[in-house]
Amino acid sequence: MADEATVKEKKTKKGRVPMPEQDPKERARNFLEVPLGYTPEMAREEASRCLQCKTPGCVEGCPVGIDIPGFIRLITDGEFTASIRHVWKQNSLPAVCGRVCPQEIQCEGKCVLAKKGQPVAIGNLERFVADWERAHGTGALPPKAPPTGKRVAVVGSGPAGLTVAGDLIQKGHEVTIFEAFHKPGGVLLYGIPEFRLPKEIVAQEVNFLERLGVQVACNVVVGRTVTLDELFAEGYQAVFLGLGAGLPKFMNIPGENLVGILSANEYLTRANLMKAYLFPQVDTPIPRGKDVVVLGGGNVAMDAARTALRLGAERVRLVYRRSREEMPARAAEAHHAEEEGIEFFLLTNPVRYLGNEKGRLVGMECIRMELGEPDASGRRRPIPVRGSEFTLECDLCIVAVGTGANPLLTSSTPDLKVNKWGYIEADPCTGKTMKKGVWAGGDIVTGAATVILAMGAGRLAANSIHDYLMRGW
Numbered sequence: 001m002a003d004e005a006t007v008k009e010k011k012t013k014k015g016r017v018p019m020p021e022q023d024p025k026e027r028a029r030n031f032l033e034v035p036l037g038y039t040p041e042m043a044r045e046e047a048s049r050c051l052q053c054k055t056p057g058c059v060e061g062c063p064v065g066i067d068i069p070g071f072i073r074l075i076t077d078g079e080f081t082a083s084i085r086h087v088w089k090q091n092s093l094p095a096v097c098g099r100v101c102p103q104e105i106q107c108e109g110k111c112v113l114a115k116k117g118q119p120v121a122i123g124n125l126e127r128f129v130a131d132w133e134r135a136h137g138t139g140a141l142p143p144k145a146p147p148t149g150k151r152v153a154v155v156g157s158g159p160a161g162l163t164v165a166g167d168l169i170q171k172g173h174e175v176t177i178f179e180a181f182h183k184p185g186g187v188l189l190y191g192i193p194e195f196r197l198p199k200e201i202v203a204q205e206v207n208f209l210e211r212l213g214v215q216v217a218c219n220v221v222v223g224r225t226v227t228l229d230e231l232f233a234e235g236y237q238a239v240f241l242g243l244g245a246g247l248p249k250f251m252n253i254p255g256e257n258l259v260g261i262l263s264a265n266e267y268l269t270r271a272n273l274m275k276a277y278l279f280p281q282v283d284t285p286i287p288r289g290k291d292v293v294v295l296g297g298g299n300v301a302m303d304a305a306r307t308a309l310r311l312g313a314e315r316v317r318l319v320y321r322r323s324r325e326e327m328p329a330r331a332a333e334a335h336h337a338e339e340e341g342i343e344f345f346l347l348t349n350p351v352r353y354l355g356n357e358k359g360r361l362v363g364m365e366c367i368r369m370e371l372g373e374p375d376a377s378g379r380r381r382p383i384p385v386r387g388s389e390f391t392l393e394c395d396l397c398i399v400a401v402g403t404g405a406n407p408l409l410t411s412s413t414p415d416l417k418v419n420k421w422g423y424i425e426a427d428p429c430t431g432k433t434m435k436k437g438v439w440a441g442g443d444i445v446t447g448a449a450t451v452i453l454a455m456g457a458g459r460l461a462a463n464s465i466h467d468y469l470m471r472g473w
Helices: 002-013 040-047 068-076 080-088 094-100 122-136 159-170 199-212 228-233 264-271 299-310 331-339 451-471
Strands: 151-155 174-178 215-217 238-241 261-263 291-295 315-319 343-345 348-355 361-374 380-384 390-393 396-399 438-440
Touching (some): 040 068, 068 122, 094 122, 151 159, 159 199, 159 238, 199 215, 238 451, 261 264, 264 299, 291 299, 299 396, 361 396
Parallel strands (some): 261 396
């Protein structure tokens, strides 16, 4: 027992292995991935810090329930191929999750080592084994159950839809994903920039599912091209709706129709999915500004601000109405943004946009805020400070203050129940909707949230769909 306690104490004191990154000055002007990844030696050293807890809190903190100590133990032993296969049992998108999940408030936040020091870098290790498999693996696929003859339609190819497809194809069902855009990946493709999640990674994760047997049909707008009832008529016995929440929100303040104001959704879709960042090789038009202001404090706001910088802005400011402590963006993303020169204007809120005689944006009037009592979100409510108005000059404003549910599908499906905000009502434990044979999960149910929470919803829905197909409603 004494030796075991000594080992635990040493691991607690041992520092976390930092992941190499591009220099901030260099990366601020390119779209290459910022973190460079672990070497095998780094991965094994970091994995050796894991205490292999008998009751691992990290697993409890993971929305898809990965056996985290199990895959980390295999890394410690140098069994990288076995490790990725262990991850695949619960997560078919490890290269994505290792890059964009908020590990600090989920698995790593529950790590025992975090109580007295730094938690094990679970996300970095998950990324490592996924990247190792892609570079050195045999390409062998996980086993599949015998065919059931059952057909499932998955609407949307974001993290929830991809998870459902991956789980159900391995359970022996036929799965077809219907994607409205011309490429699969959903928010992973159009919402997250290349420097945070390379498009090649998303393509390879989708290819993994296609090799398992998942069919992908792009340019199909379910609700317009085909209805849910028509999918059932075509022989699908179950449908999962993973549409995301892609309807942009604006602030509804004076001057919002000026040229030079756009949503982060449009801006990032043009930059990412339509590859405006590859100009001049790809000549996708995208508004460019020298003095850019981004409104919001989440990951989308960080992505938009850092993209604007890389597209040539001389100055980028992020305006957020609360303090740094209430900012919903991942700590790592905010840190990277500041390193690259993004200026944070906290406790600040715009009240009107200012334009010139040509109807173009030239600035915005803002007001200082102070924090009051917590609101429904649990964060302290921002309150305007009287007489604190001031002006910010800018020639481009990107609005990243949230998104809503696109009503296209729900408006064409009257027996699909939605709440007052337009989100689909679904059982949080199963994903079942009020319409027989239809499940939903991810942002279209919860509103904008994280990739891993959408995947967790997909996992619950996939299990429920499987039970339905094999046993009935």
